[in-house]
Amino acid sequence: MEIDPAASGAVLKRERVREAILELIEERRPGDAIPSERTLCAELGVSRPTLRAAVDQLVVAGLLVREHGRGMFVAAEKITQELVSDRQSLSLPQAAGLWTSRLLQFSSLPAGARVGRKLRISPAARIRYVARLRLVDGSPMAIEYLHVPAELVPDLTSDEMESGDLYEHLRERHDVQVSEAVQSIEPTVVTRAEADLLDVPELSPALLFERLTSDHHGRPVEYVHSLYRGDRYRIVSRLALGPRTDRDPAHTGHHPGIPPGDLMPGEPLTFSTRGVVQDDR
DSSP states (O other), X not given: OOOOHHHHHHHXXXXXXXXXXXXXXHTSOTTOEEXXXXXXXXXXXXXXXXXXXXXXXXXXTTSEEEETTTXXXXXXXXXXXXXXXSOOSOOOOOOSSOEEEEEEEEEEEEOHHHHHHHHTSOTTSEEEEEEEEEEETTEEEEEEEXXXXXXXXXXXXXXXXXXXXXXXXXXXXXXXXXXXXXXXXXXXXXXXXXXXXXXXXXXXXXXXXXXXXXXXXXXXXXXXXXXXXXXXXXXXXXXXXXXXXXXXXXXXXXXXXXXXXXXXXXXXXXXXXXXXEOOOO
């Protein structure tokens, strides 16, 4: 698959704008206003369509709210349901097919405030920034953006990012032992540039993954967010519902996909996940 330079450039520009707006959101509370589109365009040096594409995704993701005639505001906090596994080792979803990568950008740059906070490093500290298109059996499946502290991988090469398993490279070539990851998944839609790279119609549904990976010392070693095609990729969870162990009537909760009340309070829930790539041939 040939990568369209125009689409690639538009995606990377929108990603830069998205990160800047996320920084504004994290500095504010729900209900607070963010600067107008005109102000943001001037501050970020981008066109109105580029800015709106980034804002549209954040609105769909439930992070921003538009109010006609008033502006844009930070959305209310989301309800988060956490599934806690009984396993202590890192186990990420595996998917079928031959996975390969095409680099869109490979560079060294300052972490910035938002990524620096996630990786617990100075905003001025250097990171390896990688944007790549992920393909399965030659078909585009995801756009991935990775941030790794440069001091951990001073010799990281572009070849490593295009072939093989990243965590295997970290372990064998850079002595970085990944141990744990916290990952979230949200629905979103793709912009026109993202649609061109993923070979889907504009505004097609997609899955937005965000993951923070740590080593066995608890040190963050990777922050990544990825956009997966919603028409061909899905997550399957296997749930193991254990016997009731906590009879405290005040202990209540809700497991996603399981109506409240279907489980007795305190019943432990363990799970495993895997990725499924649907064959569209």
